[in-house]
Structures are given as structure tokens and as C-alpha cells.
Amino acid sequence: MGGNVDGRWYDGEAGPLVRPYAMTGGRTKPGPHGVRFDLIALVAVGPGGAGGAGAGDESLLEPEHRALLGLCRAETQSVAELAAEADLPVGVVRVLLGDLLEAGHVKVSRPVPPARLPELRILREVIEGLRAL
Template sequence: MTQETKGVQPEPGSQWYDGEAGPLVRPYAMTGGRTRPGPGGVRLDLIALVTLDSGAPAADDTALGPEHRVLIGLCRTETQSVAELAAGADLPVGVVRVLLGDLLELGRVTVSRPVPPAQLPDERILREVIEGLRAL
């Protein structure tokens, strides 16, 4: 229930704040209006694994936006998928993909893409290997 439906007029400028949801920031504001990551057009699947690049020189995090810093903080603890980062940062997946593209360009993170199903070994072969190991 909003303040208007309760019969109370909202304070000027309060349309950007919701008592239950907190401050409202539009996704395009977080990404600078971009909908795709970087000029390289990197495709980040939901299950792509993101790791903080330990080999990257220590950079000044103050030059990054707050959402970038949240993603870096989440990657510091462990490798996480794009979907996990979106949930942990409480951001839409599209926004996280754009922000990760920025961090990838800056060399702050590395991304391991999942193996395409066509390149995975055939299940029949794996079952034969298991049966062969059991026979030993």
C-alpha cells in the first residue's frame, strides 16, 4: 500500500524511494544505458563461472560504480556463476552481464564458459567406462 492509497501525500522526491523496496534505481542508470557488455560483445551465459583475477594489478575500486564493487566483493569469496552473482547482488541478470563485461575489459575478473553439450562425451561411453572399472 502506497502513501497515496492511505490518503497521505508523498513527500517531494519520494517517488524514488519505496519503504519496502528501498531506493529505486533504474537498471539503465546502472549500466549507463547499455544493454550489452562491452565492444567485444562477450556472451555471458547464466552458468558461466566468474572468478576474481588474482593476477590483475591492484586497482583503485573507487573508480568503479557501487554495483561493480558489489560484484567484485561477491567474487572475492569464491567463484560464482552469473546467475548466482545476480541473485547475490539483487540485480537483474541483464545488468549483471553488462557490469561483468566492464570488469572483464578492465581485467578484474575472468570468465570460464560452460562446455557446449556437443563437446561433452557420449553418455554411452561413460557407462561403458564405469562398467569396465567395476569389472576390475
């Protein structure tokens, strides 16, 4: 199946392989600030990734960064969706998104914590009130 061919990792069906740690430079956490990306956090193109002032820096990005940025340009996606679409491990996607966030290429909206969501009872009362109108 896989093996070492001429000093490179190779898979007969997939072709040359790049190990996840090579894509992240050995890093396992996103950015210097340790930002944590929830699987359901939504990622969209930021000011530097939409052809704005920081767009010139895009040519300096690695192919994996550009691929994630391209997916975000198509539509806002969750971290889990980006990992599936890019066919990359979630840990790798989180590190790469940390790079893109730090450079201003993407923006992330975090999910609403369950403690801040309205209670089901309140929602039912609102629905009943609207029906009574």
C-alpha cells in the same frame, strides 16, 4: 507503493530506487566486443581484482561493480548466482561483468558446450570397465 519524492524515485519499503539502466549507463550489452555471458558461466576474481597490479583502479569502480567483485572474491560463482546474490537483473549483471572483464578484474570460464561432452554410452562403458578391474 513507489513514487516520485523530491525528484527521486522512492519505495516506502525499499527506500530510494536506482533504475537498472542507470547502473549500466543505458547499455544493454556487455563490453564493446558484445561478449555473451551464459547463466552458468563461472566468474572468478582476475589478476586485477585480487589485490594485484590493477587493484588501484578498484576505487574508481561503481558500487555495483565492487559488490559483484566482492561476491567473486568469496568464491567462484555463476552469472545466475551473482545476479541472485546481488539482487540485480541478469541483464544488468552481464553488462557490469563485461566492464569488470574488460578491466581485468574478473575472469570467466565458459561452460562446456553439450557437443563436446562425452556420450552417456561411453561413460557407462568406462564405468563398467572400471568395475571389471
